[in-house]
Amino acid sequence: MPTINPSATADNAASASTLAEQDRLTLEYLTAVTPEQADGLDVIQGLSQTPKSLPPKYFYDERGSRLFEQITQLPEYYLTRTETQILQQSADAIATLTGPCDLIELGSGSSTKTRLLLDAYQRQGTPLHYLPVDVSGTMVEESAQALLQHYPQLTLHGLIGIYEQVLAQLPPSRFPRRLLAFIGSTLGNLSDAECDQFLTQVSQALAPGDYFLLGLDLRKPVDVLEAAYNDSQGVTAAFNLNLLHHLNWRFQGNLDPSQFRHVAQYNPVADQIEIYIESLQAQTARLKALDLTVTFAAGERLLSELSRKFDLPTMAASLQSYGLHTVHTFTDPHHWFGLLLCQRQPPAPH
Incomplete structure (x- = not known):
């Protein structure tokens, strides 16, 4: 497991307090991944099945985290x-x-x-x-x-x-x-x-x-739950659709986020909010790095997250x-x- 100090070198102008702070910080990148994670097989599986779904981890590129x-x-x-x-x-x-x-x-x-x-x-x-x-x-x-x-x-x-x-x-x-x-x-x-x-x-x-x-x-109450995932400023919608941007960047894709919409609704039977990415029209996209072609019917939904x-x-x-x-x-x-x-x-x- 490689361990790095993010400021192993510092210029002469660095203050003593800054150097002291860096001495107290270690960043460790845990890079070991399974073949499935490395190859995006979870994406292939999720987008090839019916109904489609993807792991929530794909929300979190840098933009998604922000x-x-x-x-x-x-x-x-x-x-x-x-x-x-x-x-x-x-x-x-x-x-x-x-x-x-x-x-x-x-x-x-x-x-x-x-x-x-x-x-x-x-x-x-x-x-x-x-x-x-x-x-x-x-x-x-x-x-x-x-x-x-x-x-x-x-x-x-x-x-x-x-x-x-x-x-x-x-x-x-x-x-x-x-x-x-x-x-x-x-x-x-x-x-x-x-x-x-x-x-x-x-x-x-x-x-x-x-x-x-x-x-x-x-x-x-359901109204409190659903409002939390359908905010008036559309930030949650942007977060949800950012998953498509992340797939495009990571797997050389051409998914068009403008042709999808955010949907979040409460399932009272399962006691959970279900968040979907819904296709606005029949369309086809490709993830080149995975050699994967994906087709969506108009109104077809991809499950992007559960919130139980x-x-x-x-x-x-x-x-x-x-x-x-x-x-x-x-x-x-x-x-x-x-x-x-x-x-x-x-x-x-x-």
């Missing part, structure tokens, strides 16, 4: 705002319960909410070691530089890669415990099978006594089956969002 940050600021998008309020009230309790630990965050983005946890550990005089995980190296480095200036005692080890890679290759812990944070309700984007695989990996990556902080979007909604007691019981015991539950007055702080239990004796 668009998602914009989404979190939208008035209709209650998730980030509500989770932030919960963290403001619970961060000190989380820091007290976990004690000194390595803080690992999957899908760190700009690390905005993470500052609430870092503040809590800092108030308790705990040394700060933060490991942000994201697919965008630019996003990790930019947020890292801001954090290093704000937290003089912070050391930071950025991990650039997808969750599966990172969970399989976590660096040695500096503290007796780890806190693995998966906030923002990203778990809701996974199908039942993907959720099972992910939680199994989490359980295997954590040692007994380590902690897992999980954010969950909870069931709520959860029940806290049910999820706590499910996590227990993975050896993740719920230590504390945090929620807001409307019960729109929840945080579960879990602790990895020793394997059951045979």
Whole structure:
């Protein structure tokens, strides 16, 4: 696993404080991918089946990551705002319960909410070691530089890669415990099978006594849900259609985003928002790097994302089956969002 310091060389004008900040920062690119990931076989499979679908990871090129940050600021998008309020009230309790630990965050983005946890550990005089995980190296480095200036005692080890890679290759812990944070309700984007695989990996990556902080979007009125994914400014639509731009860039494609539209609707049977890219007309596109020709009928939909909604007691019981015991539950007055702080239990004796 190659490890780099992003400013191994500095000109003579660099200040001592800047050099000190760089000494506290390491970026690690986890480049190992499976043949399926390298060859885009998941794209071939997803666009060749009926109905069509693609993994949400293809949202996140550099532009996609920035668009998602914009989404979190939208008035209709209650998730980030509500989770932030919960963290403001619970961060000190989380820091007290976990004690000194390595803080690992999957899908760190700009690390905005993470500052609430870092503040809590800092108030308790705990040394700060933060490991942000994201697919965008630019996003990790930019947020890292801001954090290093704000937290003089912070050391930071950025991990650039997808969750599966990172969970399989976590660096040695500096503290007796780890806190693995998966906030923002990203778990809701996974199908039942993907959720099972992910939680199994989490359980295997954590040692007994380590902690897992999980954010969950909870069931709520349909009008609130649908407004959050159909914002008036069209940012969510741009984020969704950016998936096509990403495919074009990555696989030498000629998909025309102007010939598709964003659709998001609630499925009450499955308790989930379903997000689609709908073809406005019959059309054919090609992804040259994959030697793939794709045809769309007028009105045909490609499933780009699921956003499942959860029940806290049910999820706590499910996590227990993975050896993740719920230590504390945090929620807001409307019960729109929840945080579960879990602790990895020793394997059951045979």
